[in-house]
Amino acid sequence: MLDSESKNLLYDLITKLRQGEHNIEILRIVLCENPEFDPYQAFHTLCTVHTGCLIPKDISEFLSLRGIKSSDTDLYLLIKQYSSELNGRLTIEDFFQLVLPSTNPGLRSIASARCLPHRWRLTPTVEYSLSKLLESELSFQKDLEKIKGKLSTLPGYTTVKAFNALDKRGKGYISENDFIEFSREFGNLLLEQDLDDILRRIDTEEDAVITYNEFLDFMLPLNQTKQEIASSKDSESKSEDRPRQEEKEEEKSKIETPKKEEFKFETPKKSSPEMRKSDLKSSPQAPPQVSDESCSIDNLMKIQLFAIRKLEFLKQNLSVLDDFSVPSLFKLIDRADNGVIKLLDLERFLNAIQLTGVNLSFIFKTYGRADNTIDLDKFKLIFAPKDLEYAEILLSRQNEDSEFSNFTLGTIKNFFEVLIENERKIEEAKSELQNNPDFDIKSVLRFFDCDEDGQISLGDFDIALKKMGIVANKQDTLAFFELYDKYREEVVNFENFSEYLGF
Numbered sequence: 001m002l003d004s005e006s007k008n009l010l011y012d013l014i015t016k017l018r019q020g021e022h023n024i025e026i027l028r029i030v031l032c033e034n035p036e037f038d039p040y041q042a043f044h045t046l047c048t049v050h051t052g053c054l055i056p057k058d059i060s061e062f063l064s065l066r067g068i069k070s071s072d073t074d075l076y077l078l079i080k081q082y083s084s085e086l087n088g089r090l091t092i093e094d095f096f097q098l099v100l101p102s103t104n105p106g107l108r109s110i111a112s113a114r115c116l117p118h119r120w121r122l123t124p125t126v127e128y129s130l131s132k133l134l135e136s137e138l139s140f141q142k143d144l145e146k147i148k149g150k151l152s153t154l155p156g157y158t159t160v161k162a163f164n165a166l167d168k169r170g171k172g173y174i175s176e177n178d179f180i181e182f183s184r185e186f187g188n189l190l191l192e193q194d195l196d197d198i199l200r201r202i203d204t205e206e207d208a209v210i211t212y213n214e215f216l217d218f219m220l221p222l223n224q225t226k227q228e229i230a231s232s233k234d235s236e237s238k239s240e241d242r243p244r245q246e247e248k249e250e251e252k253s254k255i256e257t258p259k260k261e262e263f264k265f266e267t268p269k270k271s272s273p274e275m276r277k278s279d280l281k282s283s284p285q286a287p288p289q290v291s292d293e294s295c296s297i298d299n300l301m302k303i304q305l306f307a308i309r310k311l312e313f314l315k316q317n318l319s320v321l322d323d324f325s326v327p328s329l330f331k332l333i334d335r336a337d338n339g340v341i342k343l344l345d346l347e348r349f350l351n352a353i354q355l356t357g358v359n360l361s362f363i364f365k366t367y368g369r370a371d372n373t374i375d376l377d378k379f380k381l382i383f384a385p386k387d388l389e390y391a392e393i394l395l396s397r398q399n400e401d402s403e404f405s406n407f408t409l410g411t412i413k414n415f416f417e418v419l420i421e422n423e424r425k426i427e428e429a430k431s432e433l434q435n436n437p438d439f440d441i442k443s444v445l446r447f448f449d450c451d452e453d454g455q456i457s458l459g460d461f462d463i464a465l466k467k468m469g470i471v472a473n474k475q476d477t478l479a480f481f482e483l484y485d486k487y488r489e490e491v492v493n494f495e496n497f498s499e500y501l502g503f
Contacts, residue, residue: 002165003156020140021197032111054090077141148221174210307422315385319394328402340373386475
């Protein structure tokens with residue numbers, strides 16, 4: 001059961017969520033009421049690197065020209081919120097989700113239909129309103145992260161407990177009535193507008209309920225702690241706290257929940273570019289039950305997916321920096337010009353950019369040769385984006401004499417910080433599995449071997465992730481698979497899979 005301190009902070013988070021989204025919606029309306037605002041023109045004006053999509057650098061430069069600072073973390077959170085393809089970019093449909101109002105379909109339609117004469121730049125009033133919207137969105141995401149981070153450090157908090165605090169009847173999902181009842185405990189009555197504000201941010205399936213996967217995806221802070229990783233342990237120790245699947249409310253179809261041992265999970269849908277709350281239909285499938293086995297392996301997979309996306313985001317950021325090239329960084333670290341990087345070489349470089357006291361053994365274990373050194377080809381793999389366009393940009397820069405700016409050195413430092421911290425979190429999650437006496441590695445292996453041929457292929461992996469309710473694009477799935485495909489054989493046998501998990 002969630003303690004009072006955690007419960008109060010959870011209420012603060014929900015309050016901040018609905019108030020922040022309400023304020024953002026007002027800014028969308030103000031922007032779209034300006035007859036000079038053409039969303040198509042605004043999108044293409046902001047796109048400076050690629051013509052068909054927005055990347056963090058585009059938004060950062062737009063805000064910087066107007067004296068608004070934005071960090072990589074801020075931009076990551078914004079892109080994560082609106083990117084329907086989960087690839088670190090915003091398509092024009094994603095951009096419409098960001099800038100067009102959801103509560104005023106008439107105004108949304110009018111703004112979408114505008115086709116103004118092409119201008120090289122936006123008008124001052126449009127620039128001001130758009131920058132104000134983006135600045136507020138970044139600030140809103142930062143405020144939410146602070147509360148999530150504080151929640152995750154409380155000794156009496158886990159995601160499962162928080163989910164159950166809202167889903168008191170143990171249905172396995174959170175409905176609008178659950179939010180109303182929870183807020184009523186604090187003397188606050190939620191209106192329909194408040195519920196719309198909440199669901200627009202969390203309900204990615206757009207079925208007017210919050211499943212555990214949706215709730216977990218929203219609640220996990222960027223800097224996740226061990227307390228959050230161990231949430232599955234709590235769900236095992238107190239079975240009465242687990243969400244239980246019952247019949248849905250009248251608006252939901254009565255469908256039997258898949259049993260735990262069948263490992264059947266519903267795949268969340270991608271965000272739609274249409275209205276986020278209007279004309280919602282009942283989900284054809286009940287949300288997955290939060291079970292002990294699924295929760296434990298599910299948490300590890302979500303941590304890995306988070307790590308993959310954050311690193312891909314930073315790789316893309318590095319690839320568009322004009323003064324960054326992998327050969328130049330390799331040469332800077334390989335000061336003795338040996339043609340390889342040794343552990344001591346990398347330690348010296350990181351110390352020089354004020355990154356000290358870190359464990360680098362896993363980098364050499366993953367990318368190193370038999371003699372525990374890293375050559376240039378292996379070093380390139382560390383920084384290579386999965387996105388082909390970014391990879392081509394980075395590959396086109398092969399010069400060895402680039403002088404890195406302080407900004408680029410800071411971005412490199414941030415990359416290594418995230419790389420090392422991600423590995424620490426993954427190892428902690430593995431340790432949780434290894435110390436869980438109820439975790440059955442054989443069942444997990446059978447679950448991933450979808451075609452039952454005794455080995456796990458990329459296709460098996462993709463199917464397994466979908467069955468677990470984890471939305472991963474092709475880049476995510478490939479990066480996932482490569483973590484387990486140690487010898488790059490394009491298949492993973494059970495021994496390698498078990499070895500990676502530490503069994």
